[in-house]
Amino acid sequence: MDQVxxxxxxTDDEGGSTAGKGTMLRNLIMQLRKVSIHPYLFPFAERDxxxxxxxxxxxxxSGKLAVLDKILMSMFKKGNRTCIFSQFTSMLNIxxxxxxxxxxxxxxxxxxxxxxxxxxxxxxxxAPDSDCFIFLMSTRSGGxxxxxxxxxxxxxxxSDWNPQxxxxxxxxxxxxxxxxxLCLRNLSQTSRRWQESIASVKRRxxxxxx
Numbered sequence: 595m596d597q598v599x600x601x602x603x604x605t606d607d608e609g610g611s612t613a614g615k616g617t618m619l620r621n622l623i624m625q626l627r628k629v630s631i632h633p634y635l636f637p638f639a640e641r642d643x644x645x646x647x648x649x650x651x652x653x654x655x656s657g658k659l660a661v662l663d664k665i666l667m668s669m670f671k672k673g674n675r676t677c678i679f680s681q682f683t684s685m686l687n688i689x690x691x692x693x694x695x696x697x698x699x700x701x702x703x704x705x706x707x708x709x710x711x712x713x714x715x716x717x718x719x720x721a722p723d724s725d726c727f728i729f730l731m732s733t734r735s736g737g738x739x740x741x742x743x744x745x746x747x748x749x750x751x752x753s754d755w756n757p758q759x760x761x762x763x764x765x766x767x768x769x770x771x772x773x774x775x776l777c778l779r780n781l782s783q784t785s786r787r788w789q790e791s792i793a794s795v796k797r798r799x800x801x802x803x804x
Contacts, residue, residue, distance in 0.1 A: 628682075628803040633753050635684055652688070659692065662751065665778070669747060670698065670727055676747035677729040681754045686730050689751070701724050703740070704732040712790035720744045750779045 628635040633655055638648065653663045664677075669676055680686055683704050692701040701719045703712065719726045720743060729742060733754045 598783055620666070621787060627752070630658070631685055633679075633680065633690055634688055635682065647691075649692065659688075662749065663692075666696075666698075674695060674747050675727060675729075675745050676749055677731060677742055677745045678751055679733045680732055680748045680751045681733050682752065683732055686732060687753065689728075689730055693728055693730075698727045698729040700730055701726050702730040704730075705735040707735070714798065716741065746776065750775045750777075753779060783790070784799065 631638040634652070639655075653660050666676070678689060678691065683706070686702060686704060690700070690702065701715050703715055707715065713773075719729050720741070724744070729745060731740070733739060
C-alpha cells in the first residue's frame with residue numbers, strides 16, 4: 595500500500611487548498627500514465643540487480659511493450675526501419691535496454707542530445723550501409739527539421755496530450771522516401787474510455803474550484 599500511496603503523494607499544505615487538489619489530480623494522472631506505459635518507470639518496480647533483468651521479463655512486464663515487441667520482431671525480419679517516439683526520456687532508456695537485449699542497432703535523439711551531434715546521428719541512420727534498425731526519439735525534440743528518409747515506419751509508443759505534438763505522424767508523410775510511411779499509435783484497449791473519464795473528472799474539479 596505504501597507504493598500505491600506514493601502515486602498520489604501530496605503535502606499537508608496542498609491538501610487544504612483548491613490549488614492543492616489540482617496538483618494532486620495532475621500528479622495522479624501522470625503516475626497512471628507511467629503505469630500504463632511501463633511499470634519500470636517507477637524506481638521501486640524493478641529489482642536492485644538491474645543487470646539480471648532479461649528481455650523476456652522486460653517485455654512481459656508491460657502490455658504495451660509486449661505488443662511493440664511482436665511488431666518489431668516482424669519488421670526486423672522484413673527489413674523495415676522504424677522511428678519510435680515517446681514523451682518520456684525515461685521510457686527511451688527502457689527501450690534502449692530492450693534494443694540492446696535484442697541485439698538490435700539503434701540511434702537516439704532527445705532534448706539532451708548536443709546540437710553538434712544531432713546531424714551526425716541523423717546521417718548515421720540515413721547512411722546507405724547503415725545497420726541501425728530503430729531510431730528512438732522524444733516527441734518534443736523531434737518531428738520538425740528531422741529528415742529520416744530511410745525510415746518507413748513511425749510508431750508512437752505513448753501519445754502526447756498536446757495536439758500540436760500529436761501531429762508528428764502527418765508530418766512524417768513528407769519524408770522524401772520512395773515508399774509509403776506506416777504510422778502506428780500504441781494504445782491500450784481502454785485508453786480512450788480512460789481519457790474520457792479523466793476529462794470528466796477534471797471538468798467537475800474545475801467547476802468545484804470555480
